[in-house]
Amino acid sequence: MVELEIAIDRSSPIPLYHQVASAFDKAIRDGVLPPETKLENEISLAKRYNLSRPTMRQAMDQLVRDGLVVRRRGVGTQVIGPPVRRNLRLSSLYNDLQDEGADPETQVLTLETITAEESISEQLGLPKGAEVYHLKRLRLVDNRPLALMENWLPLTVATLTREGLESDGLYNILRRAGVDFRMAQQKVGADIANHEQASRLKVDVGSALVVMERTGLDSSGTPVEFGHHVYRADRYSFDIMLMN
Amino acid sequence: MVELEIAIDRSSPIPLYHQVASAFDKAIRDGVLPPETKLENEISLAKRYNLSRPTMRQAMDQLVRDGLVVRRRGVGTQVIGPPVRRNLRLSSLYNDLQDEGADPETQVLTLETITAEESISEQLGLPKGAEVYHLKRLRLVDNRPLALMENWLPLTVATLTREGLESDGLYNILRRAGVDFRMAQQKVGADIANHEQASRLKVDVGSALVVMERTGLDSSGTPVEFGHHVYRADRYSFDIMLMN
DNA sequence: TTCAATCAAATGTCATGACAAACTGTCATA
DNA sequence: TATGACAGTTTGTCATGACATTTGATTGAA
Numbered sequence: 001m002v003e004l005e006i007a008i009d010r011s012s013p014i015p016l017y018h019q020v021a022s023a024f025d026k027a028i029r030d031g032v033l034p035p036e037t038k039l040e041n042e043i044s045l046a047k048r049y050n051l052s053r054p055t056m057r058q059a060m061d062q063l064v065r066d067g068l069v070v071r072r073r074g075v076g077t078q079v080i081g082p083p084v085r086r087n088l089r090l091s092s093l094y095n096d097l098q099d100e101g102a103d104p105e106t107q108v109l110t111l112e113t114i115t116a117e118e119s120i121s122e123q124l125g126l127p128k129g130a131e132v133y134h135l136k137r138l139r140l141v142d143n144r145p146l147a148l149m150e151n152w153l154p155l156t157v158a159t160l161t162r163e164g165l166e167s168d169g170l171y172n173i174l175r176r177a178g179v180d181f182r183m184a185q186q187k188v189g190a191d192i193a194n195h196e197q198a199s200r201l202k203v204d205v206g207s208a209l210v211v212m213e214r215t216g217l218d219s220s221g222t223p224v225e226f227g228h229h230v231y232r233a234d235r236y237s238f239d240i241m242l243m244n
Numbered sequence: 245m246v247e248l249e250i251a252i253d254r255s256s257p258i259p260l261y262h263q264v265a266s267a268f269d270k271a272i273r274d275g276v277l278p279p280e281t282k283l284e285n286e287i288s289l290a291k292r293y294n295l296s297r298p299t300m301r302q303a304m305d306q307l308v309r310d311g312l313v314v315r316r317r318g319v320g321t322q323v324i325g326p327p328v329r330r331n332l333r334l335s336s337l338y339n340d341l342q343d344e345g346a347d348p349e350t351q352v353l354t355l356e357t358i359t360a361e362e363s364i365s366e367q368l369g370l371p372k373g374a375e376v377y378h379l380k381r382l383r384l385v386d387n388r389p390l391a392l393m394e395n396w397l398p399l400t401v402a403t404l405t406r407e408g409l410e411s412d413g414l415y416n417i418l419r420r421a422g423v424d425f426r427m428a429q430q431k432v433g434a435d436i437a438n439h440e441q442a443s444r445l446k447v448d449v450g451s452a453l454v455v456m457e458r459t460g461l462d463s464s465g466t467p468v469e470f471g472h473h474v475y476r477a478d479r480y481s482f483d484i485m486l487m488n
Numbered sequence: 489t490t491c492a493a494t495c496a497a498a499t500g501t502c503a504t505g506a507c508a509a510a511c512t513g514t515c516a517t518a
Numbered sequence: 519t520a521t522g523a524c525a526g527t528t529t530g531t532c533a534t535g536a537c538a539t540t541t542g543a544t545t546g547a548a
Contacts, residue, residue, distance in 0.1 A: 013539095015500080015501060015502090016501080016502075017501080017502090035465075041527075041528055041529080042528080042529070043528080043529095051502085051503090052502060052503045052504070053503090053504085053505095054298075054501095054502070054503075054504090055501080055502060055503080057529085057530090058501090058502095060529095067427065067465075070463060070464050070465065071528090071529065071530095072510085072511075072528085072529075073509065073510045073511070073528065073529040073530060074509080074510040074511030074512070074526095074527065074528050074529070075510085075511060075512080075527090075528070075529080076527085076528060076529080077528090077529085078464070080464065080465040081369075081465040081466075125325075182487065183311065183485070183486060183487050184485075184486045185483070185484075185485055185486075186483070186484045186485075186486060187481050187482065187483050187484075188432045188454075188481060188482045188484065189434075189454055189477055189480070189481030189482070190433075190434035190435075190452040190453055190454040190455075190477035190481075191434075191452045191477060192436060192450070192451070192452045206436070206450055207436070208434040208435045208436045208452060208453070209434055209452070210432070210433055210434040211434075211481075219314060220314050220322070220324065221279075221311075221314065221324040221325040222325075233433055233434035233435060236433070237431050237432060237433030237434075237455075238431065238432045238433070238482075239429070239430070239431050240429075240430045240431070240432065240484060241427070241428075241429055241430075242427060242428045242429075242430065243426065243427050257509095259530080259531060259532090260531080260532075261531080261532090285497075285498055285499080286498080286499070287498080287499095295532085295533090296532060296533040296534065297533090297534085297535095298531095298532070298533075298534090299531080299532060299533080301499085301500090302531090302532095304499095315498090315499065315500095316498085316499075316540085316541075317498065317499045317500060317539065317540045317541070318496095318497070318498050318499065318539075318540040318541030318542070319497090319498065319499080319540085319541060319542075320497085320498060320499080321498090321499085
């Protein structure tokens with residue numbers, strides 16, 4: 001049974017439940033609250049931090065959803081082991097977007113506007129024959145090729161330039177254009193390298209590739225991007241944490 | 245603005261917020277509430293069903309988490325388009341476990357107890373040199389091979405027999421033994437088929453395979469299963485819906 | 489006409505109070 | 519000794535009430 005000292009700022013615009021949840025989140029990830037630790041019950045926790053019970057519960061619910069603690073009625077709340085730790089869910093799946101165009105270098109091979117094939121315009125929810133951006137990029141890490149990325153975007157979401165893509169990265173350009181990008185439908189499969197892929201990725205023809213197709217959606221469910229990426233299988237895999 | 249008629253049973257053991265959420269969930273998936281539909285505001289919804297506002301909110305929160313609706317402060321609640329629809333999150337990732345051993349047939353190739361290699365015992369959180377079940381199965385769909393599945397389980401979680409596995413499937417055996425199986429850490433990559441895999445899966449040596457490694461955990465985060473599965477890339481891929 | 493201020497509507501946050509249900513351990517009884 | 523009843527603890531569910539914040543539309547003035 002461990003008590004945690006945290007500072008709560010009632011004048012902050014950050015919701016109280018979020019302040020509490022973040023503090024516990026950090027404490028757990030930092031090892032201040034090691035796995036198996038039993039937390040105080042929510043009533044006394046609420047009292048300790050001068051919060052109402054619903055607010056305390058809201059914080060705890062978030063920790064449960066993030067896979068940091070388990071709660072059992074009549075028993076209490078326990079810190080869960082490290083294998084779970086959600087959070088990573090995005091890192092591996094989004095990192096082609098999130099990383100800037102800098103250290104993990106991204107070369108823009110192609111940037112053009114084309115009339116979309118039917119399969120593409122369908123994925124993007126556009127009328128048949130609509131114009132879209134088409135870009136092809138090569139991702140390098142430590143100067144070694146990792147992925148060949150092909151993306152299609154509606155012309156309306158943002159203005160893309162080769163310079164912008166190389167300096168800021170696709171994700172930042174979209175964000176500045178007011179795109180949330182909060183959901184994505186992904187499909188992960190496999191294939192073997194053809195000639196172009198092999199030469200770009202510096203592997204033999206016939207090598208294993210991880211294939212990922214993604215439709216990126218904003219918070220209202222409108223498609224903003226469709227991507228077809230192939231990764232060197234010897235250097236990349238997708239990590240996923242499932243819950244519930 | 246659409247009003248939905250639903251029946252709420254206050255004497256049911258099912259929580260009210262869950263009854264409401266399920267009803268909306270069904271209505272949306274059945275098309276009774278098509279995408280873009282604007283829902284009534286939560287105050288009048290609560291009044292309509294004789295619920296308190298927090299209860300109504302709890303129901304709505306669940307719909308948001310499941311990717312069925314979007315809420316915007318000052319605006320309202322809208323039904324989201326079908327590309328999102330969470331739920332599938334498990335189907336494609338768990339189906340090797342969930343399906344029974346019947347129609348999508350599963351052949352048990354190997355069932356034995358062995359001393360675990362270090363990498364396996366580590367994944368399962370067992371001491372070095374611990375005994376574990378080791379099973380190798382072939383999954384067929386429409387009488388055509390789909391996947392070669394290799395799994396390791398602690399001896400303590402359940403008692404496995406070849407007959408049980410073939411008639412009931414691994415998932416049901418575990419469930420009957422009182423295992424929740426609520427979380428999983430998965431890694432999805434690619435490889436090319438070696439001789440054994442090729443002959444089992446009836447593909448050429450060097451064909452593309454989807455490789456999946458999974459550690460299955462119960463609700464308290466204790467590992468209950470580790471699996472290494474390879475799928476024919478021409479017949480299988482993983483669908484994932486990401487949110488937030 | 490255009491822009492800014494204001495107002496209404498909707499969700500977000502927070503508090504207090506109450507009862508229900510599940511689990512654990514203890515104690516009494518057979 | 520073993521089993522069942524009971525009480526205590528803790529989370530789960532639900533209600534009522536209040537104020538804050540964001541958004542969109544309306545209104546008014548320049």
